[in-house]
Amino acid sequence: MQITIHKSGELLDSTKQVINDKVTKLETFYDRIERADVYIKDDDGTAANGHKVEVRLAIPGNDLFAEYTDPSIKRAIADVTEALRRQIKKHKEKEQARNSAGPSVMPVQDELDEDIAVSEEQL
Numbered sequence: 001m002q003i004t005i006h007k008s009g010e011l012l013d014s015t016k017q018v019i020n021d022k023v024t025k026l027e028t029f030y031d032r033i034e035r036a037d038v039y040i041k042d043d044d045g046t047a048a049n050g051h052k053v054e055v056r057l058a059i060p061g062n063d064l065f066a067e068y069t070d071p072s073i074k075r076a077i078a079d080v081t082e083a084l085r086r087q088i089k090k091h092k093e094k095e096q097a098r099n100s101a102g103p104s105v106m107p108v109q110d111e112l113d114e115d116i117a118v119s120e121e122q123l
Contacts, residue, residue, distance in 0.1 A: 001033045007040040018074050022081040023055065030088045034058045040073065053080050057088075064088065 003023050005016065023036045035058040040051060053076040054067040066083035070076035 001027055001036060003036045003038065005038045005040070008042070011040070015073060015077075019077055022077055026057065026081060026084055026088065029085055030059065030092060032059055034060075051076050053077050055080050055084060057084060059091070064091065 001024065003020055005011065005019060011019075019038055023038065026036075027033055037056045037058075039054040039056075041054075042051060050069050050071040051073040052067060052069045053073065054065070057064040064084055064087045066080045066087065068076045068079040068083065070079065
C-alpha cells in the first residue's frame with residue numbers, strides 16, 4: 001500500500017512514523033487497500049485549537065474516508081484509523097453477505113415445451 005502524507009508544513013519524524021504505523025496496520029484488517037492519502041490541516045478557525053486529520057483509503061469500489069479533529073495530532077491519527085477500521089469491518093461484512101448470496105439465476109426448465117419442440121419432419 002502506498003501512503004501519501006499531505007501537509008502544508010513539516011512534520012516531526014515521530015509523527016510520520018505514527019501515521020505510517022497506524023495506516024499500515026489497517027492492512028491487517030483488509031488486504032485490498034491500494035493507497036492511503038493522509039491530509040493534515042492546522043487550525044483553520046473552525047476547529048477547536050487542533051489538527052484536522054483526514055484519511056482516504058482507496059479500495060476496489062467506493063473509497064473509505066474518515067476525519068477527526070483533536071489538539072493532539074497523534075490522538076487524531078489514532079481516532080481516524082479506528083474509525084476506518086470500523087468502516088473496513090462493515091465493508092467486509094457487506095461484501096461477504098453479497099458473495100454468500102450468490103448470483104440470482106432463473107431456474108432452467110428441463111422438459112421441452114411441446115410448442116417449442118421441433119420434430120425431424122419439420123426440418
